[in-house]
Amino acid sequence: MRDTPYLVVDDHVLESNLAAMAAHARALGVALRPHAKTHKTIELARRQLAHEAVGLTVATVGEAEVFADAGIDDLFIAYPVWAEGPRAERLRRLASRVRVRVGVDSVEGVRMLAQAVQAGHDGAPSLAVAVEVDSGHHRSGVAAAEAATIARAALDSGLSVDGVFTFPGHSYGADAADPAAGDEAAALGAARDALRGASIPCPVVSGGSTPSARAADGAVLTELRPGVYPFGDAQQWELGTMTQDAIALTARATVVSRRDGVAVLDAGSKVLGADRAPYASGFGRLLDHPEARITALSEHHATVAFPPGARIPARGETLRVVPNHVCNAVNLVDELIVERNGVEVGAWAVAARGRNS
Amino acid sequence: MRDTPYLVVDDHVLESNLAAMAAHARALGVALRPHAKTHKTIELARRQLAHEAVGLTVATVGEAEVFADAGIDDLFIAYPVWAEGPRAERLRRLASRVRVRVGVDSVEGVRMLAQAVQAGHDGAPSLAVAVEVDSGHHRSGVAAAEAATIARAALDSGLSVDGVFTFPGHSYGADAADPAAGDEAAALGAARDALRGASIPCPVVSGGSTPSARAADGAVLTELRPGVYPFGDAQQWELGTMTQDAIALTARATVVSRRDGVAVLDAGSKVLGADRAPYASGFGRLLDHPEARITALSEHHATVAFPPGARIPARGETLRVVPNHVCNAVNLVDELIVERNGVEVGAWAVAARGRNS
Numbered sequence: 001m002r003d004t005p006y007l008v009v010d011d012h013v014l015e016s017n018l019a020a021m022a023a024h025a026r027a028l029g030v031a032l033r034p035h036a037k038t039h040k041t042i043e044l045a046r047r048q049l050a051h052e053a054v055g056l057t058v059a060t061v062g063e064a065e066v067f068a069d070a071g072i073d074d075l076f077i078a079y080p081v082w083a084e085g086p087r088a089e090r091l092r093r094l095a096s097r098v099r100v101r102v103g104v105d106s107v108e109g110v111r112m113l114a115q116a117v118q119a120g121h122d123g124a125p126s127l128a129v130a131v132e133v134d135s136g137h138h139r140s141g142v143a144a145a146e147a148a149t150i151a152r153a154a155l156d157s158g159l160s161v162d163g164v165f166t167f168p169g170h171s172y173g174a175d176a177a178d179p180a181a182g183d184e185a186a187a188l189g190a191a192r193d194a195l196r197g198a199s200i201p202c203p204v205v206s207g208g209s210t211p212s213a214r215a216a217d218g219a220v221l222t223e224l225r226p227g228v229y230p231f232g233d234a235q236q237w238e239l240g241t242m243t244q245d246a247i248a249l250t251a252r253a254t255v256v257s258r259r260d261g262v263a264v265l266d267a268g269s270k271v272l273g274a275d276r277a278p279y280a281s282g283f284g285r286l287l288d289h290p291e292a293r294i295t296a297l298s299e300h301h302a303t304v305a306f307p308p309g310a311r312i313p314a315r316g317e318t319l320r321v322v323p324n325h326v327c328n329a330v331n332l333v334d335e336l337i338v339e340r341n342g343v344e345v346g347a348w349a350v351a352a353r354g355r356n357s
Numbered sequence: 358m359r360d361t362p363y364l365v366v367d368d369h370v371l372e373s374n375l376a377a378m379a380a381h382a383r384a385l386g387v388a389l390r391p392h393a394k395t396h397k398t399i400e401l402a403r404r405q406l407a408h409e410a411v412g413l414t415v416a417t418v419g420e421a422e423v424f425a426d427a428g429i430d431d432l433f434i435a436y437p438v439w440a441e442g443p444r445a446e447r448l449r450r451l452a453s454r455v456r457v458r459v460g461v462d463s464v465e466g467v468r469m470l471a472q473a474v475q476a477g478h479d480g481a482p483s484l485a486v487a488v489e490v491d492s493g494h495h496r497s498g499v500a501a502a503e504a505a506t507i508a509r510a511a512l513d514s515g516l517s518v519d520g521v522f523t524f525p526g527h528s529y530g531a532d533a534a535d536p537a538a539g540d541e542a543a544a545l546g547a548a549r550d551a552l553r554g555a556s557i558p559c560p561v562v563s564g565g566s567t568p569s570a571r572a573a574d575g576a577v578l579t580e581l582r583p584g585v586y587p588f589g590d591a592q593q594w595e596l597g598t599m600t601q602d603a604i605a606l607t608a609r610a611t612v613v614s615r616r617d618g619v620a621v622l623d624a625g626s627k628v629l630g631a632d633r634a635p636y637a638s639g640f641g642r643l644l645d646h647p648e649a650r651i652t653a654l655s656e657h658h659a660t661v662a663f664p665p666g667a668r669i670p671a672r673g674e675t676l677r678v679v680p681n682h683v684c685n686a687v688n689l690v691d692e693l694i695v696e697r698n699g700v701e702v703g704a705w706a707v708a709a710r711g712r713n714s
């Protein structure tokens with residue numbers, strides 16, 4: 001018996017999710033490069049590679065270092081890394097031992113990267129870049145037409161160019177996934193054509209998010225980077241991207257207080273995360289009580305409202321809570337407990353937890 | 358030079374906040390028992406004790422263990438701990454070496470606690486409880502009239518009773534702090550009277566939150582438990598509880614992307630937390646650009662909108678970001694960097710990070 005709250009992975013569900021996404025990428029004819037920010041564990045990274053992943057996507061140099069230390073040798077930092085200070089030297093060392101691709105969305109960023117790895121000098125490690133395109137999420141990334149300028153600057157600086165990428169983050173919304181996948185293909189296709197028009201080869205055309213993956217355009221994309229799909233979460237559930245029975249990660253929580261129609265659990269924002277998207281029904285969901293709603297969340301309390309007439313769980317009962325956004329939940333704990341058929345079979349260290357820089 | 362993002366404490370501002378709350382409690386004539394969930398560091402706990410704190414408040418047995426290991430010997434776990442499984446034995450060990458008070462809001466919870474510490478048996482460690490009263494936040498806690506029943510059950514089980522407490526969490530809202538402080542005093546006063554009416558002494562009448570502290574009723578309360586006040590955060594700033602110049606903790610972040618009117622920073626929800634209360638203007642604030650708004654937050658990106666005509670910071674510039682909810686931000690990092698007059702003077706380990714159980 002463990003003290004709640006803690007995060008549990010159902011290994012059978014996980015395995016099924018890994019196989020399904022591998023089959024989907026295979027059917028589309030695209031390479032699968034899962035985003036490891038979701039799980040930050042060596043064990044799951046290896047499972048993804050066993051399920052046909054060509055390498056990993058990460059968000060930070062720190063995450064890349066953790067996976068490189070574990071022997072994973074093909075990493076895409078899908079982020080406009082600003083390679084200054086200690087980070088420049090860390091990136092140089094990383095690129096000297098594994099294959100690294102880095103996101104860029106500016107000529108200035110390209111120049112900092114080239115300087116960091118001393119691109120063009122004898123013995124300098126090779127570093128590839130991919131140009132980030134804004135396909136409608138309006139975060140980082142450039143318009144497709146500008147992609148060739150940045151790619152040209154990279155080549156001129158002695159970096160190699162893998163191609164273009166985007167994150168269609170506007171896929172997170174009601175009925176938004178399929179249109180976002182269309183935007184993704186349009187923006188990536190235009191950026192690829194811009195590079196080719198400038199006589200720059202563009203072997204990699206990389207897109208992906210878990211919601212948009214099902215509608216990804218295999219005629220344009222060469223690579224898919226979904227993150228959340230191994231675990232699922234309440235966001236995917238409520239968006240309709242993943243079904244309730246595909247949710248592989250939950251927080252085990254105990255009822256510590258109750259009153260009419262309400263149970264209060266010991267899982268709060270310090271284990272679930274505080275994410276609440278505009279479309280979310282609450283601060284997470286109960287896997288075995290889909291009719292219940294988490295109406296309030298403090299650091300160590302989830303207030304769960306049950307519908308009229310429902311049995312309210314007793315104090316001391318344990319429940320399974322689905323975090324709204326699993327990436328932030330995982331980053332709050334030191335280990336994930338792994339269960340098979342309800343029996344604990346192991347624990348995975350969240351090796352890249354907190355590696356924000 | 359450090360790689361961003363990281364959390365920085367301004368030691369002068371911190372010291373001023375500690376002194377101000379100590380003076381406020383002294384003026385009210387109440388004991389100060391700060392909530393250490395906010396900072397989770399040994400160093401700051403000691404500073405609070407040096408600033409007249411009588412002991413600490415914590416949220417979990419795990420947090421209590423960390424502070425007890427550091428020699429802090431008077432701890433209030435202000436939470437309805439369900440003392441079953443390993444937690445029961447952990448609580449017994451804890452109570453055998455430091456003074457521990459635990460929150461209760463049910464007769465069942467009282468019985469579990471008594472069983473855990475084997476209350477009433479020879480050589481059993483002494484454990485005190487305080488009955489939690491709901492003063493309007495509607496989370497855990499009972500109505501004032503029920504407090505005596507629970508206190509009586511505690512005495513009958515061999516536990517000692519310190520008194521009553523509440524968390525007026527409904528102080529978090531526009532113009533809500535002063536009314537919440539009034540509710541707090543009313544509920545605590547009624548609960549205290551209920552205990553006295555049942556011939557149960559009630560030496561401790563404990564309330565507090567950072568927003569309601571200024572209006573706390575010293576004629577009713579004997580103890581105040583604010584948490585956020587050492588650091589402040591964007592919630593306190595926007596609620597008007599703390600001024601901009603009282604904010605002692607910020608995330609140092611770098612501009613990694615920009616476009617018309619917008620800068621994108623490398624501080625996202627994995628270092629700031631994803632909290633966004635209904636009254637918040639965005640996902641945090643920029644300390645040196647109060648006119649800017651964080652309009653979107655991903656795990657590693659903050660999208661900052663500046664007003665028309667404002668200078669947009671250049672790529673590579675570092676900015677100071679105020680998290681919305683500092684307690685959740687601190688829990689995301691392993692250390693807090695301490696600066697004095699802009700010069701780094703130390704680092705404090707977030708010793709109780711992730712101690713959720």
